[in-house]
Amino acid sequence: xxxxxxxxxxxxxxxxxxxxxxxxxxxxxxxxxxxxxxxxxxxxxxxxxxxxxxxxxxxxxxxxxxxxxxxxxxxxxxxxxxxxxxxxxxxxxxxxxxxxxxxxxxxxxxxxxxxxxxxxxxxxxxxxxxxxxxxxxxxxxxxxxxxxxxxxxxxxxxxxxxxxxxxxxxxxxxxxxxxxxxxxxxxxxxxxxxxxxxxxxxxxxxxxxxxxxxxxxxxxxxxxxxxxxxxxxxxxxxxxxxxxxxxxxxxxxxxxxxxxxxxxxxxxxxxxxxxxxxxxxxxxxxxxxxxxxxxxxxxxxxxxxxxxxxxxxxxxxxxxxxxxxxxxxxxxxxxxxxxxxxxxxxxxxxxxxxxxxxxxxxxxxxxxxxxxxxxxxxxxxxxxxxxxxxxxxxxxxxxxxxxxxxxxxxxxxxxxxxxxxxxxxxxxxxxxxxxxxxxxxxxxxxxxxxxxxxxxxxxxxxxxxxxxxxxxxxxxxx
Amino acid sequence: xxxxxxxxxxxxxxxxxxxxxxxxxxxxxxxxxxxxxxxxxxxxxxxxxxxxxxxxxxxxxxxxxxxxxxxxxxxxxxxxxxxxxxxxxxxxxxxxxxxxxxxxxxxxxxxxxxxxxxxxxxxxxxxxxxxxxxxxxxxxxxxxxxxxxxxxxxxxxxxxxxxxxxxxxxxxxxxxxxxxxxxxxxxxxxxxxxxxxxxxxxxxxxxxxxxxxxxxxxxxxxxxxxxxxxxxxxxxxxxxxxxxxxxxxxxxxxxxxxxxxxxxxxxxxxxxxxxxxxxxxxxxxxxxxxxxxxxxxxxxxxxxxxxxxxxxxxxxxxxxxxxxxxxxxxxxxxxxxxxxxxxxxxxxxxxx
Numbered sequence: 001x002x003x004x005x006x007x008x009x010x011x012x013x014x015x016x017x018x019x020x021x022x023x024x025x026x027x028x029x030x031x032x033x034x035x036x037x038x039x040x041x042x043x044x045x046x047x048x049x050x051x052x053x054x055x056x057x058x059x060x061x062x063x064x065x066x067x068x069x070x071x072x073x074x075x076x077x078x079x080x081x082x083x084x085x086x087x088x089x090x091x092x093x094x095x096x097x098x099x100x101x102x103x104x105x106x107x108x109x110x111x112x113x114x115x116x117x118x119x120x121x122x123x124x125x126x127x128x129x130x131x132x133x134x135x136x137x138x139x140x141x142x143x144x145x146x147x148x149x150x151x152x153x154x155x156x157x158x159x160x161x162x163x164x165x166x167x168x169x170x171x172x173x174x175x176x177x178x179x180x181x182x183x184x185x186x187x188x189x190x191x192x193x194x195x196x197x198x199x200x201x202x203x204x205x206x207x208x209x210x211x212x213x214x215x216x217x218x219x220x221x222x223x224x225x226x227x228x229x230x231x232x233x234x235x236x237x238x239x240x241x242x243x244x245x246x247x248x249x250x251x252x253x254x255x256x257x258x259x260x261x262x263x264x265x266x267x268x269x270x271x272x273x274x275x276x277x278x279x280x281x282x283x284x285x286x287x288x289x290x291x292x293x294x295x296x297x298x299x300x301x302x303x304x305x306x307x308x309x310x311x312x313x314x315x316x317x318x319x320x321x322x323x324x325x326x327x328x329x330x331x332x333x334x335x336x337x338x339x340x341x342x343x344x345x346x347x348x349x350x351x352x353x354x355x356x357x358x359x360x361x362x363x364x365x366x367x368x369x370x371x372x373x374x375x376x377x378x379x380x381x382x383x384x385x386x387x388x389x390x391x392x393x394x395x396x397x398x399x400x401x402x403x404x405x406x407x408x409x410x411x412x413x414x415x416x417x418x419x420x421x422x423x424x425x426x427x428x429x430x431x432x433x434x435x436x437x438x439x440x441x442x443x444x445x446x447x448x449x450x451x452x453x454x455x456x457x458x459x460x461x462x463x464x465x466x467x468x469x470x471x472x473x474x475x476x477x478x
Numbered sequence: 479x480x481x482x483x484x485x486x487x488x489x490x491x492x493x494x495x496x497x498x499x500x501x502x503x504x505x506x507x508x509x510x511x512x513x514x515x516x517x518x519x520x521x522x523x524x525x526x527x528x529x530x531x532x533x534x535x536x537x538x539x540x541x542x543x544x545x546x547x548x549x550x551x552x553x554x555x556x557x558x559x560x561x562x563x564x565x566x567x568x569x570x571x572x573x574x575x576x577x578x579x580x581x582x583x584x585x586x587x588x589x590x591x592x593x594x595x596x597x598x599x600x601x602x603x604x605x606x607x608x609x610x611x612x613x614x615x616x617x618x619x620x621x622x623x624x625x626x627x628x629x630x631x632x633x634x635x636x637x638x639x640x641x642x643x644x645x646x647x648x649x650x651x652x653x654x655x656x657x658x659x660x661x662x663x664x665x666x667x668x669x670x671x672x673x674x675x676x677x678x679x680x681x682x683x684x685x686x687x688x689x690x691x692x693x694x695x696x697x698x699x700x701x702x703x704x705x706x707x708x709x710x711x712x713x714x715x716x717x718x719x720x721x722x723x724x725x726x727x728x729x730x731x732x733x734x735x736x737x738x739x740x741x742x743x744x745x746x747x748x749x750x751x752x753x754x755x756x757x758x759x760x761x762x763x764x765x766x767x768x769x770x771x772x773x774x775x776x777x778x779x780x781x782x783x784x785x786x787x788x789x790x791x792x793x794x795x796x797x798x799x800x801x802x803x804x805x806x807x808x809x810x811x812x813x814x815x816x817x818x819x820x821x822x823x824x825x826x827x828x829x830x
Contacts, residue, residue, distance in 0.1 A: 021535075021537050022532065023535065023541065024512065024513075026526050026531065026532050028513060031496065032496045044511070070498050070501065071513065072498045088513070091511065114502075133498075133499070136499055262558055323499070323556030324556070325495065325497060326497050326499065326555065326557045327556045329495050330493065330558070333489075334489060337495050338495075
């Protein structure tokens with residue numbers, strides 16, 4: 001980019017909404033991943049027309065454009081690997097319409113998930129995917145990464161909630177995708193294709209999202225296990241026995257210790273726990289569901305099973321669970337919490353095996369890994385805890401990540417369940433999706449022939465995630 | 479740039495996983511909207527300075543000084559990253575690298591010359607009792623108020639000792655990054671106020687002294703009142719009020735219940751602000767922002783006053799003299815019909 005480009009792009013959004021200061025570029029070059037790069041300019045558009053003008057200009061000049069929500073992605077999706085324009089969408093944050101009678105709302109991409117839920121509450125409705133980052137994650141970012149969360153086991157991931165999108169294409173053209181109906185069989189459902197595309201197909205400027213009534217009754221339960229694998233078997237049992245939990249979470253002892261220490265949650269100090277929830281409109285029905293889940297948990301060694309309808313207690317436990325990711329950073333002095341192989345999914349029956357594998361692989365590679373996650377949705381989270389200042393530890397992490405994904409692939413799992421691919425997971429993703437990479441490139445080319453939209457991510461990301469960008473940490477060569 | 483202070487925070491900066499949960503309640507981020515305005519952005523800047531990946535600049539300094547130290551970020555951070563401590567270290571390194579503000583130098587000169595932040599000759603109302611009491615700069619300047627607050631203690635059975643020539647606790651040196659100046663000032667403070675255990679009337683002083691002078695045992699006036707008020711004869715005031723939780727009281731000293739109980743005991747009907755308790759929004763008066771960036775501080779205070787104005791109450795009380803000042807000014811500038819005062823005034827009325 002040259003000075004003229006900077007000037008023209010700044011004109012589009014106005015000087016107060018453009019930044020080229022090295023300090024801002026340094027900040028917007030990173031997200032919650034291990035990666036870092038520098039953009040040439042940060043633009044904060046306030047209107048669709050500005051997004052269109054920016055893309056028209058960038059397309060003509062072949063300047064990369066990287067859309068960004070809260071920048072809370074863990075795999076480097078918003079890291080401007082080739083420089084260019086970071087498009088901070090947080091200013092487009094209006095809730096445009098709430099139609100409870102039609103069970104949808106229309107929002108701009110910068111609306112924060114929790115803000116949307118606060119606005120829906122007076123109508124008795126909620127937007128259900130509930131990622132842990134809902135307090136700051138934007139709807140646009142959640143769509144771009146097909147986010148899901150603790151309630152996805154019952155209500156689905158973001159893709160299941162998207163009815164329609166307004167998308168600005170690389171050419172600057174504005175297209176309207178989807179329909180306002182619950183079902184649709186009118187050709188390709190391109191709005192669903194855009195979900196999870198990580199900003200590579202277009203810039204979302206409006207979204208129509210399904211909403212659901214807030215359940216009248218919720219009951220939370222905790223089951224303890226002396227063996228992590230038993231908890232994994234219980235998860236599979238709960239799902240396969242026909243239960244319909246609204247939450248089914250696994251936490252291993254590392255995760256339990258981390259949240260107890262930082263959040264003072266007082267969770268039982270056992271090998272693993274399962275957190276489960278049932279919701280509905282009638283207490284009898286919810287209790288019936290809870291009884292069924294309890295029975296499935298007990299069948300695989302669950303003990304000290306406690307349940308509660310108390311809203312305060314539920315809120316306390318949820319809050320702790322939602323803060324687990326960063327709590328892990330305090331697990332061991334000198335070790336940092338990194339998101340590398342962090343959200344794989346496997347078939348339910350393999351959950352127990354995966355949980356054990358994670359610890360086994362970590363032990364073999366001199367790192368610490370925690371196993372937890374929305375296992376009811378098939379999603380297992382892991383974080384790699386290591387001394388990020390030591391080069392040898394990055395080699396250890398590289399081996400561990402490769403081993404984990406080899407295992408996930410071998411059992412028919414998938415690289416990412418809800419955090420997306422970005423840069424960190426691209427090598428594993430490319431292995432997993434080897435048969436369809438060319439087809440994906442063809443789709444990308446149809447949307448973005450000049451490859452300006454978040455280039456070098458997903459199938460085009462570098463093969464070695466460690467050297468793909470500058471790491472955010474200064475690494476010593478010992 | 480030499481990072482003599484930041485280097486001690488390298489590990490802590492790696493504990494931050496940059497999840498951005500600290501965006502949620504950050505008053506500066508909510509006001510200005512750029513990521514450099516939120517706690518994560520500021521930590522990234524500090525990290526850049528520490529690692530040499532980022533050159534120091536006036537802009538970096540501006541951003542690192544645009545923090546009110548409200549600690550909302552710390553409260554929301556699952557890893558409890560010590561954001562204000564890291565920023566203080568970064569400010570100290572920036573100051574040593576020559577990134578100084580004239581307004582800071584002027585303020586600190588005033589303290590060195592006069593002993594208080596106003597640069598005036600101010601005398602505390604001398605008392606010779608049993609329990610030393612520190613007024614703090616703002617109440618030194620509001621002598622009538624200070625005298626009333628001392629009367630509260632007397633009515634509750636505490637005979638205060640007040641040093642006429644008390645000086646500032648040194649908080650401005652600390653938050654503005656003048657670590658050497660603070661070390662020298664601490665000695666001066668302890669010479670003038672030679673007590674280990676004492677009551678502080680000012681929220682900022684008590685919080686700062688607790689954190690910075692581990693050898694001292696400051697007691698907060700509200701704790702002392704809270705212990706004694708149930709046994710005192712109080713009249714019910716019959717007023718409706720809202721209450722602004724000062725950051726150093728709620729998140730700093732984790733005191734949420736006590737002021738509310740006191741209001742209930744003295745018949746002050748509390749109408750809560752839209753954000754209160756541990757999630758109370760900052761008035762913009764902390765972290766040196768009142769000095770460094772007055773317009774930002776004013777905007778935050780005006781936002782808080784507008785929130786209070788919508789509650790339909792006649793009074794807003796708080797406990798921190800700086801919050802009180804900032805909110806009073808905001809009530810004037812926004813022409814909001816609300817009386818801003820100190821909860822200690824209500825307590826005095828109830829005890830009269």
